[in-house]
Amino acid sequence: MDPTGDPIVVVGAGMAGGRTFDVLRRKSRSPVVLIGEEKVPPYTRPDLSKRYLQDGDEHRVLFHPVEHYESERTEFRAGRRAIGLDPDRHRVLLDDGSDQRYSTLVVATGGAPRRLPVPGADLPGVHYLRTLDDARALRAGLVPGQRLTVVGAGLVGLEIAAVAREAGLDVVVVDVCDLPFPLLGAELGERILASHRSRGVEFRMGTSVREFRGTERVREAVLSDGSPVATDIVVVGIGIVPGTDWLSSTLELDPPTGTVTVDSFGRTSASAVYAVGDATSWTHPHFGRIHTEHEAVAQNHGMRVAGNLVGVGKPFSMVPYAWSDQYHHRLRTVGLASTATSDRQVTVGGSDGRMATLFVRGPELVGAGILDWPAFTARLTRAMQAEAPLRLTSELIDELTAD
Ligand SMILES: Cc1cc2nc3c(=O)[nH]c(=O)nc-3n(C[C@H](O)[C@H](O)[C@H](O)COP(=O)(O)OP(=O)(O)OC[C@H]3O[C@@H](n4cnc5c(N)ncnc54)[C@H](O)[C@@H]3O)c2cc1C
Numbered sequence: 001m002d003p004t005g006d007p008i009v010v011v012g013a014g015m016a017g018g019r020t021f022d023v024l025r026r027k028s029r030s031p032v033v034l035i036g037e038e039k040v041p042p043y044t045r046p047d048l049s050k051r052y053l054q055d056g057d058e059h060r061v062l063f064h065p066v067e068h069y070e071s072e073r074t075e076f077r078a079g080r081r082a083i084g085l086d087p088d089r090h091r092v093l094l095d096d097g098s099d100q101r102y103s104t105l106v107v108a109t110g111g112a113p114r115r116l117p118v119p120g121a122d123l124p125g126v127h128y129l130r131t132l133d134d135a136r137a138l139r140a141g142l143v144p145g146q147r148l149t150v151v152g153a154g155l156v157g158l159e160i161a162a163v164a165r166e167a168g169l170d171v172v173v174v175d176v177c178d179l180p181f182p183l184l185g186a187e188l189g190e191r192i193l194a195s196h197r198s199r200g201v202e203f204r205m206g207t208s209v210r211e212f213r214g215t216e217r218v219r220e221a222v223l224s225d226g227s228p229v230a231t232d233i234v235v236v237g238i239g240i241v242p243g244t245d246w247l248s249s250t251l252e253l254d255p256p257t258g259t260v261t262v263d264s265f266g267r268t269s270a271s272a273v274y275a276v277g278d279a280t281s282w283t284h285p286h287f288g289r290i291h292t293e294h295e296a297v298a299q300n301h302g303m304r305v306a307g308n309l310v311g312v313g314k315p316f317s318m319v320p321y322a323w324s325d326q327y328h329h330r331l332r333t334v335g336l337a338s339t340a341t342s343d344r345q346v347t348v349g350g351s352d353g354r355m356a357t358l359f360v361r362g363p364e365l366v367g368a369g370i371l372d373w374p375a376f377t378a379r380l381t382r383a384m385q386a387e388a389p390l391r392l393t394s395e396l397i398d399e400l401t402a403d
Helices: 013-026 045-049 051-057 132-141 153-165 186-198 294-311 374-386 393-402
Strands: 010-011 034-035 074-078 082-086 091-094 099-101 104-107 110-111 125-130 149-153 170-175 203-204 209-213 220-223 228-230 233-236 240-242 258-263 272-277 280-284 288-290 321-326 328-337 344-347 353-363 364-371
Touching: 010 013, 013 034, 013 186, 013 294, 034 220, 045 132, 051 132, 051 153, 104 294, 110 125, 125 132, 149 153, 153 170, 153 186, 153 258, 153 321, 186 203, 186 321, 186 328, 186 353, 186 364, 203 209, 220 272, 233 280, 258 272, 294 321
Parallel strands: 010 034, 010 104, 034 074, 104 272, 125 233, 149 170, 149 233, 170 203, 258 280
Antiparallel strands: 082 091, 091 099, 110 240, 209 220, 220 228, 280 288, 321 328, 328 364, 344 353, 353 364
16 A cells, blocks of 8 residues: 555546546455546446447446445545646646545546538437437437438547438448448458448448538538438548646647557556556567557557556557448457558458458458357457467468368
8 A cells, every 4th residue: 555645546537547447446455546537437338329229228337346446455436537737746637626636547538529620510310329428318319210411430430420321220330431341451440341332321421521401400411522412410530639638738649549558557657657558559579659549459458558557567468450341341450450560461251151361460460350250259369369470371371261
């Protein structure tokens, strides 16, 4: 326990912060304070674009009931935003004018939706999706028979498109790229696009929204080629900006992403300050500096860093893993699955729809994007966790595809 008696403070009560808290609650003898801008305790964010939109079951998405966070030794300060950090005096400044002292600080502030900077984007009926509040509002607007425009054919946008289409809405997806997930290679994007199209989703690819029009609420999206798309509701999913604005003058940030730079133990540039999850660029023992926006990584990052704070002492070395469910499809990525971090791609697969695009750098298999092939995903994850660098050989391909 810290001699000052000051608590370990976790800022950000999302997926990484929630799991950090859980480990500290069980294993630390210090008091623990969890501070979160949202009014609800941590929950499973990926559900918001999937099952929650269908069934609206809020209890199922919570990690734990709120009582879990309150005890003699633990405190949950909900609805409170951190606005500054004083690392010399070990204080976090909060939006109610108070400050919170800490012995150790864990930053877990994730990210917020990137806004679409066009006229009319603040009209009622234009939604973003990051929080449970956002999901409540979006769900209420998904009325069968109405017309939904999805801006952004990324994972979140296409998951919403799938749920909305199955619920009986007419769905148009708009994206500046020619295919969904361009970094995963053309084959995967084409397969996903075809699946949505076969269910009646309309795509306006290679274009963007110039403005939204409407008086009381949004009624039309005007595309960059001037064509109008009549709409009753819009959801914008064009990525996130990191929740690090309150740290820019005190911690070292990674220039391209604006996330907090941490080493493989989650340590930042300030003493006694750690960071985990989407808000970080972390040092992978094999891949070097990477930034991920995946729930499994965020949760494991939080658990590992918390474990280290109570004495385990192991670097965070998880092979990155992301997933997306759309209709019956299971899209997975393992490792560095990107055309930007590989120099060639090899696609393998069968006629039954299963496929994987392998990302290769020099002789090394650095990652894969995998569609509807759970056994491949499991084998590759095991192989990459066991061996680094993992050489791409014909024997390895035979092993991975052996079913
Ligand atoms: C709709 C949706 C679907 C997704 N689906 C998938 C999926 O299928 N698979 C997958 O791998 N990943 C998915 N993700 C991504 C995944 O949810 C994130 O990677 C994960 O939530 C990151 O965890 P985090 O704790 O770093 O950030 P978050 O979960 O975003 O938590 C950050 C928390 O910090 C709070 N906060 C921010 N700033 C402050 C501040 N200054 N003071 C106090 N609190 C603050 C926020 O309000 C938030 O509660 C999805 C994300 C969304 C939005």
